[in-house]
Amino acid sequence: MPEASRVALVTGAGSGIGRAAALKLQANGYNVTLLGRRKETLDETAAAASANGGRFLVTPADVADEAAVKSAFASTIDAFGRLDLLFNNAGKFARGVPLDELSLDEWQRVVNVNLTGAFLCSREALRVMKAQKPKGGRIINNGSISAQVPRPFSAPYTSTKHAITGLTKSLSLDGRAHNIACSQIDIGNAATDFTEKMATGVLQANGSILAEPRMDVAHVADAVLYMANLPLDANVQFMTVMATAMPYIGRG
Secondary structure, X not given: OOOOXXXXXXXXXXXXXXXXXXHXXXXXXXXXXXXXXXXXXXXXXXXXXXXXXXXXXXXXXXXXXXXXXXXXXXXXXXXXXXXXXXXXXXXXXXXXXXXXXXXXXXXXXHHHHHHHHHHHHHHHHHHHHHHOOOOOEEEEEEOOHHHOOOOOOOHHXXXXXXXXXXXXXXXXXHHHHHOEEEEEEEEEOEEOHHHHHHHOOEEOXXXXXXXXXXXXXXXXXXXXXXXXXXXXXXXXXXXXXXXXXXXXXXXX
C-alpha cells in the first residue's frame, strides 16, 4: 500500500457516490476529509476505512454555508498540511413536478447545494492550492448526465448541473497558470440510495414509467481514483460513466 501522502476533500461523503469515492481514495493512500451535513453518516464512512490506507478527518458542514466551508478547509490544512484533490460531489434534488408547481424555496435549496456549494468549495480549494508548496492540485466536479440532457420535471437539478459544466471549464482555464487541473465526471444510474426508485420505475420523456438499469457504484469510485491519480500535466476533462443499458443515448 502506498504511503499516505496526498490529501483529498470529498463533499457529500456520508453516503452513495461520495462514500464510495472517499473509501477508494483512502484505501489507496490518500488522507481524506469527509464533508457532509450529518456527522453520524460521516462517522459510518470513516468506520469502513481500510486498515492500511490513509487517515480520515470527519468535518460536518453544509456546503452552502460559507463559514462552515471555510472552517472545513482550514481543519484539513491543520490536520494534513495541504490539499491535492477536491471532489465536489454533494448534490440535491427537488420534487419531480412541473416547473410552474415549484416554489422559489425548493428551487433555491437545490441551487444552494449543487451550484453555490460547489463554488464555495472550489474557491477555498483554489486559495489553498495556489498558496501551498508545491502549489497546484485537482478539482473533480460531479456533473451527472443531467449536465447534458434532462429528465422530465427536473429543472432545478438539471439547471445546476448544466451550470457545473460552465464552472468546470472556468476552473480549468483560471487554474491553468497555477498548476490546478479541473475535470467533470458525469454519472448515470449508479446504484445508491439516491437512485433506488429507478430500480422499480421512473418517469420517462414519453410519459411512461420504466425501471432503469443501474451499475455498481464501485465503478464510479474507480473512475474518480483514476482521474485523481493522473499527474497534473494530464487531465480527463470530461468523463461519462453510466449503466450501459440505461435510457440516456437518445434521451432529450
